[in-house]
Amino acid sequence: MFNERKVAQMAAYLLDKHSGTMSHLKLMKLLYLSDRAAMSEFGSPISGDRFVSMPHGPILTMTLNHMDGDVESSPDGWDLWVSDKENNEISLKQKISSRQELDELSDAEIDILEKVWDEFGHMGKWEIRDYTHDHCSEWHDPNGSSYPIAYKEVFHALGRSDKEAERLSAEIEDEHTIERIFAAL
Numbered sequence: 694m695f696n697e698r699k700v701a702q703m704a705a706y707l708l709d710k711h712s713g714t715m716s717h718l719k720l721m722k723l724l725y726l727s728d729r730a731a732m733s734e735f736g737s738p739i740s741g742d743r744f745v746s747m748p749h750g751p752i753l754t755m756t757l758n759h760m761d762g763d764v765e766s767s768p769d770g771w772d773l774w775v776s777d778k779e780n781n782e783i784s785l786k787q788k789i790s791s792r793q794e795l796d797e798l799s800d801a802e803i804d805i806l807e808k809v810w811d812e813f814g815h816m817g818k819w820e821i822r823d824y825t826h827d828h829c830s831e832w833h834d835p836n837g838s839s840y841p842i843a844y845k846e847v848f849h850a851l852g853r854s855d856k857e858a859e860r861l862s863a864e865i866e867d868e869h870t871i872e873r874i875f876a877a878l
Contacts, residue, residue: 694872695755697770699797700740703727703806704756705774706795708785710810717760717783718749719818722825725751727809729829731802732844733851736861739802741869744842750825751832751842 707723708715728738742753758764759771760783766772776784789795795803813821825832831846844865848858 694869694876695741695743696797697755697759697767700724700742700753700756700759701771701774702795702797703739703802704771704783705785705789706798706803706806707810707814708775708783709789710814713785713788714782716781716818717778718781719816719821720783721752721757721760722750722818722821723809723813724753724756725825725829726813726821727806728753729847729851730809731805732847732861734805735801737865737868738844739798739805741872744831744844744847745839746832746835746842747839748835748837749822751829 703724704720707720707727724740725744728740728742728744731737731739740753740756742755745752745754745757755764759766759775760778762777772786774786776786792803798806813824816824826834829850831842831850833840843862845858845862848861849855853861
């Protein structure tokens with residue numbers, strides 16, 4: 694299930710690596726690739742967000758809503774860490790002074806973010822967008838619209854068998870269902 698504070702800390706970590714500011718397009722691609730890498734390594738995304746194909750590639754849907762200011766942030770969520778988008782740029786609100794500040798992220802998740810940064814952080818926004826078009830086969834051009842990307846499609850794109858992709862997808866969906874039940878209590 695989507696964890697706003699966790700995805701805000703993911704964004705903060707990546708923004709901090711880039712001197713505090715980057716294009717929202719590049720940040721979104723880094724976040725998507727981080728979730729994808731976590732699915733490859735651990736069988737589950739970091740953010741708990743849903744994936745969507747959009748004209749500029751795959752995105753995290755609730756995260757995009759926060760980037761665009763379309764949803765209200767919780768008191769300790771997105772707006773605590775990340776500034777409003779201005780001129781298509783996103784900025785870190787405050788420098789991260791210690792690892793302990795990123796309390797929602799495990800060491801393994803930080804390692805994933807670090808690996809993604811090392812591999813893709815040097816790319817410009819259009820280069821990383823093109824990379825996701827060419828190397829994330831779960832993305833299909835929605836021709837100006839959007840449509841969901843199922844977790845199963847990502848697992849297939851990562852080379853998992855049909856049976857394993859189905860099992861891992863079901864586990865993620867089961868976790869989402871359990872979290873929704875507990876959140877409603």
